[in-house]
Amino acid sequence: MKTVSIKTTIPENRRLVVDVPPDIPTGPAEVVVTALAGERPGQAWTLGDLLQSGLVGLWGDRTDITDSVEFARALRGAAERRGRAGG
Numbered sequence: 001m002k003t004v005s006i007k008t009t010i011p012e013n014r015r016l017v018v019d020v021p022p023d024i025p026t027g028p029a030e031v032v033v034t035a036l037a038g039e040r041p042g043q044a045w046t047l048g049d050l051l052q053s054g055l056v057g058l059w060g061d062r063t064d065i066t067d068s069v070e071f072a073r074a075l076r077g078a079a080e081r082r083g084r085a086g087g
Contacts, residue, residue: 010035 002024008016010033018031034054050056065071 004021004024006018006020008018010016016033045053059065
């Protein structure tokens with residue numbers, strides 16, 4: 001499975017045309033739209049903003065994450081290694 005994140009702006013007519021990178025295979029795909037209405041660029045979120053964003057509990061149904069602390073630690077470690085390799 002290959003995943004790509006594309007940031008865009010929803011136009012008034014609410015129709016999106018998305019060009020995906022050429023390395024994304026053709027065939028079935030899932031498209032998820034997360035509306036960022038009210039987001040203030042450059043300004044920190046409040047606790048209320050975070051709770052209403054849909055991010056809290058986003059992975060609640062995942063069965064492959066048995067220890068969330070260890071999972072987060074592994075993600076941070078992988079990101080740090082990528083950062084060192086690219087710098």
